[in-house]
Amino acid sequence: MNHLSEEQLILHYYGESDDAAAAGDALATERHLEECGECRALYVSLQRVLNVVDALPVPERSADYGAEVWQRIEHRLGARRS
Amino acid sequence: MDCNDLGLVTRARAGGTDAFRVLVERYSRPLFRLAYRMTGNQQDAEDVVQDSFLRAYKQLARFDERASFGTWLYRIAVNCSLDLVRSRKRRNELMAPEDSQMDDPILSLPARDPSPDRIAMSGEVRDRVAEAMTDLSASERTAFVLRHFEGMCIEDVSRVLGCQPGAAKHSVFRAVQKLRRALEPLVSAAR
């Protein structure tokens, strides 16, 4: 097996197989990652980058945010029946 | 009120604003998170949430009951976000041609309720991640946000984007590739 492409590694990260027909792909990819230090290093760097992206904060909205939104839009809903 | 989306949509279509209100209360917070990931800006995200519900209400008659209301609403929110980002870009280009990222408020965000991850993330790292996200194209950013943060499958991502699954997959690739190029030096330096 050749080295894994960046695309294959990204697919593997998201658990999507490259080709619907190739169900053995995930297994082959995993085996290659176990055996090949080069690809493993690339995969680890990919994981690290995506972990950092995951940590980007999203400001919280309180539990009654939905009620606030409703108050702001309620009077503007009339247009549908025009 | 305990009722599934479809039942609520049916009642809202018949003019039941109470039913629509339940949908608004149910989806406002997830929609805000999506809109924030898409726009990188709290005020814009707030606007997107409101505009999305207004658009959804107007288009309720066009909703296909075999589809998921959530996915349909997300599609509307993504489109609202893209419209807003586009108009902001145009505005910025008119005002400051070379400096369109200057006023990205994500850079000055106070996290209200910091989780351990947020504490661990230094301001500099956060800025770089936010910047890398703004450097993605509209379709890359959308595909990435939906696949990565919302955990949607490629099929659903392509439905939201209105493109073929192959194209959606490709947008996810390009997004991750760009993020990796931009952020790799940062993560390897940190360890």
Ligand SMILES: [Zn+2]
């Ligand atoms: Zn290899």
